[in-house]
Every structure is written in structure tokens, then in C-alpha cells.
Amino acid sequence: METKENITITPKELASNQPLIAFKNVHKYYGSNKVLNGINFSVYKGENLVILGRSGSGKSVAVKCLVGLTKTDKGEIIVMGKDITKLNEQELNQIRMKIGFLFQNGALYDSMSVKQNLAFTLQHNNKKLKEHEVDAAIIEALNNVGLLEAIDKMPAELSGGMRKRIGLARALIIKPDIIIYDEPTAGLDTITAHEIIELISKIKLKYNATSIIITHDLTCAKYTGDRIIVLKDGIIKAEGSYSDIENNADDWVKSFFEK
Template identity: 75%
Template sequence: MKTYENLNAEFTLPQINGPLIEFKNVCKSYGNNKVLDGISFQVKKGENLVILGRSGSGKSVTVKCLVGLTKIDEGEIYIGGKAITSLNEEELNKVRKKIGFLFQSGALYDSMTVRQNLAFTLQHHNKNLSEETIYQAITEALSNVGLEEAIDKMPSELSGGMRKRIGLARALIIKPEIMIYDEPTGGLDTITAKEIIELIRSIKQKFNTTSIIITHDLLCAKYTSDRVIVLKDGKVNMEGTYQSIESNMDSWIKSFFEK
């Protein structure tokens, strides 16, 4: 019987000297609409990469391609040095087990309590867990986001910020090596958004996660990123630290920072 300490221990992403995640000349079209037009970038282990871009620039499609939910037309994507397009479904599912998602809406099941939401995710990824292991995993995940007292609440009883935190706990419960945040501060008031930003920072420090953060929130980009890439028309338009991009004199880039 598995314990929570060795959860997912049967598979770990390979430890490599190069980037943990790499896109090489990736293209993806839907009909005549070329959403990704040869994008290339890397994410080092333990790094937070923020992806900025206007609606329709290819941010969400990039993430879908990363986890194999959308098949690319050209190019290659590597995770842990392995080309994911060459993996069969069983091998790809092993990789997916090491990736946690925080969706913009939190994406909780409304008919389930917080406890049931987290247990469902955990059991989906790991079969034959004891009740004790499941409870330990749930309480630890809730502790990581500061919401132990919400364990038996329904999603309808939670504020938007609390739902986002529970969504984060659900992502963390599988002990991911890679985290993907989709608009983590979207729809939140300024104070709650700052709390989520601090959580993202603390998770990186505590678990050494490698993260891709999709956001329109410049405060989130500034304080969570080690590096930023800006997508425009399906291409990487600019790459660098937040400070270097903010100070860039290009008129299109400057438009991101105008009030």
C-alpha cells in the first residue's frame, strides 16, 4: 500500500542538465488560423516562466500542446529531455501525473465537498490508497494553502479566493514537479490576488516546482516570474526578465504597461 510520502515515486521526471521543458519550432493551426507559428522557448528546472500575450496570441494552446491535449502540427516538445510526441498514451499519462493545474475558475466539482474534490483527484491519479493516506494527503494539501478548516465545505460556501486556493490544493495533492497556472489571479480583488501571488512564490520555494504561469495581471507577472516571454501572433515576440521587458521602448510592448 502506498503512503503519501512515496506517492508517485514509481515515476519521476528525468534529472537532466538542460531545460526541463523545451518547445522547438512548434506550430499549431486550426483550419486556416495559425495559432502557434514556430514558437521556441525553454523552462529550467525550478524556474517560474510567465507567458504574456493578448487574447488569441496562443497562450492557452501552448499549454494544451505541452500536456498532449492538443497535437502539434510541426516542431517538437520535450519534457525531461523526452519528446512527448514520441510517447504512447501510457507513457504520456505518467508525465501528466507530474503536472499540476490551477485553472482560472478553480474548476471544482460543485456537487462535492472540498474533501471529496481533493480525494477524487488523488484517487484518479493513484489507485489503491488507504483512507488514512487519503486523509493525510488532503489535510497536508489544505495546510499548504491555509484552508484546513474548509475541508467539509461545499464550493458554493467559499469565496472566489478560497475556491482558487482549493483549486491550488487539488493541484498540489498529486505532488507535481511541474505546475501550470492559468490566470491565477483572474477575477480576484487586489488583496486576494496578492495572497495568491504569495502562495505561488511560497510553493516554488517549498517544493522547487517548475512553473508556467499564464496571466494578464502585470503584478502577478512581476512578482512570480523568473523570466517572461511575450507572445504575439503565435510567435515569441520578446523574452527576458520582467524588468527588462517593462523598460523596453517598443511601442507594442509598452502597450502592455499602459494604464
């Protein structure tokens, strides 16, 4: 697998920039269940932040809060300078249109071809585009994920890895400020998972993308993350580089690396 080169964000660079995303003492409860228990973290422009955690750790809920699909019970979530917890639905939609989302299962419309799936997303975001502009954007997005030949295929004709790639093309086609990857390697064989990991790294290099990668896959975390936070029961148990996490003294964090 290719290693990341010249893409790590240094502490000095982080200190000199305002975060693109900031969670400030964010709480989310479902009854007596504290899914997020006062978490604090930031994501900076051009950074890949991995949120690592097992099922039920709160990582998916954190992202749902980030895009306003779930309301927080306490705290602030600053996205591109705005506290999304205080926005109305129209204002939230303006933020959402700047966020590309790769869903875990690709989430393509089964009744639409690949081209129609991408065109629908692009035209939803920008209704003023002309047909030739839409076609050019589709070709660019598919070339970015190496699947131009699939342009006229239906989702049922695609493998799991291809569906993920098309899902990523759909996320990229709107030229987002932020990309969210939800378990990008889940359900894939090892070779296909490695291809997706390399693609995430290439997207970062090409577009200086700012991304949040939700995963429980250590290989994905290692090769895509500039920085990693580890969630357990809605609390951040560790934060740092992959090496920092791997050498963390906490027994629970160590358990991630036990064979």
C-alpha cells in the first residue's frame, strides 16, 4: 500500500489556522444513555481526521450532529464559522450543500444509472448548470475514482467496491469544502479496501480536502488519518497520530491493537 507523503498537518500549521470544524463540549443523550458526553475536537483545512471507535462508541452520532440530522442536547458545533446548533433548516441546508458524504453502503438510487445518480446530486446543488457543464463534471468525478467506464451502468451491475467509488464520485462532484467518509472500507475484501484507502489519500492530495473518516478499521485509520481520535462510550479516550494511539498507555485503547 502507498504511504502518505507530504500531507501531514504539523502542530505549527494547526496553531496558525482557525478550525473548519469544532466540537465544543457536545452532549447527546437518548434517554439515560449518554451517547456523546462532552466531546471536544477540531478539524483544520486540508486535514484528514479519523474518528476511531467500536460500534456504539458515538462516532456516527457525532457526524449526524455535525450535519444537523440529530440535535445536540448541549454544546456548540462550529462549521465554517457558524454554530450549526443555532441554525434553522434553510441555513443548515446551505451548510450541507458544502459537505460531501460517502455513505457506508454507497446509497445510490437503484432506479438511476451512474450518470443519472451523479447528475441528480449536482443539479440539486446547482440548478443553473447547463447540460454540457453537468456532463463535464460527471466525467471529471468518474475519472477521479477511476470508473468512467461505468457511466451508463445501473447500481445493481456494480460490485461493492465500485458502488463505494461511485458514492465517492457523487460526494466529490459538488466540490465540497468537507468530505465525510462513513466506514469507507466496511464490507469490502482486503484488496478492494486498500484501493479505497489509497483513493482517499489521492483525493486529499489532489484537492487539499478536509475530511472526517469514521471507521473501526485500523489499517484505514493508519493510512488515511493525519490525526486520530478514539471514542469510547461518547468520550474521547485518546488523540494523536497513529503512532501515538498505538503506544497509548490506556488498556482499552491498547485493546484495539491486540491480535
